Amino acid sequence: MKTLKILSGGAAQSLVGSLAPTLKAETGFDIAGEFGAVGTMADRLRAGMPTDVIILAAALVSRLADEGLVLRSSVTDIGQVETALAVRAGDPPASVKDAADLCNALLAADAIFVPDTKTSTAGIHVAKVLTDLGIADKVADRLRVFANGATAMRRLATSDARHPLGCTQSTEIISTEGVLLSGVLPPGCGLATMYTAAQATHASATRQAQRLIALLASPGARDLRSRAGFVTDRI
Template identity: 45%
Template sequence: MSLTLLSAGAAKGLAAGILPDFERANGLTVQGFFSAVGAIHQKFMDGEPCDVLILTARQLELLAEAGQVLAQSVKVIGNVRTAVAVPAGHPPPDVSSSAALRDTLLDATAIYIPDPYKSTAGIHVMSVLRALGIALSVEQRIKAFPNGETAMRVLSEAASAGAIGITQTTEIRYTPGVMLVGPLPPEHELVTTYSAAVNANAADIPSAMKLVAALTGELSAAARTHSGFEVP
């Protein structure tokens, strides 16, 4: 028996840590697909096969209200902060305040971000640049990718000094070759709550409920924290 997981990229590291034990314990295989939340939401709305869905808590709340996911199955995974990264071994820039972040972004040789239209972090980065009044100044140095994982992987290969990336903490932590500098300063912070839920049309609802429990229950708390989630 196989389950299909459609998930925001923020949960890819968590899934990698949870799924092998889950599969062995339940005699199941899980096919996971991960991307920006907007892209995953669109796949779900387009009717792609899905048993368990991971999106922002607000997105799943709306889908539950519409009867598209089982309301009783919706469970919080945890909160994720949007943060700054640099290639491993590069000196960490100062992002401790709004002024420091502004200077760091203006000095950056390249700024790697996820999709500025479909990803939680990418949309937020663009709003931060506008709030700092530097969107036009740095637009030629913005390097956008379909999701945070891809942005961080390419960042890890950047040799030039001054290259930085901004995406969700979990995506930074599961990407080899990049170093977490720290979250965006309080003036510009973004904390996103992610949840998991069972598709109302799942082929095997009991097994899908078990997967949600494995991703969100007490036994996964340490794995969630390790992968970068702040567990409520």
């Protein structure tokens, strides 16, 4: 089976999945993807994992280009993804208009589901927000930390906590059954991350890699990007 190997942040998983049939029809290649915390994916590329395409936060892709691991000429923005709150389907939404509301919502939660706070984009930001709000110690024992946002959201969906709350990137919330997007983080606490695709320097399927990157950023995929949770009007 011919496969295109990608390493991607979890934020792009649903978008890549929606474009996989098109890539298969055009090139005959399936996608063999690993999706997870961006830091973990970058480290796998650095460790020599065979890779054709990466899809990671723009700042990280730039560093990988500096390291000679991706082709700078191939770097292509896909769209921004905002960090947001999630609730279980059926639970009331969290009404968060400012930092005080966010602080109150987090303090009211008896379980807070987040991605890795050291290697994932959203998890690192959540840790910073908790510190900035002055409640990191107060909620430390309520944090439920998972390898990536998608896993955190699946666990939120099946949580038996009374008042659970999730925080990760909007794309991972939208693509998870059993949870609902409850709004982006408020001004002063928000984070919008540009995601970027690039061809790995040692890609083995260069033509197919170039085609996937073109599909990801194409005008024809604009609606797919929007439905997946990408903010495409800021490119």
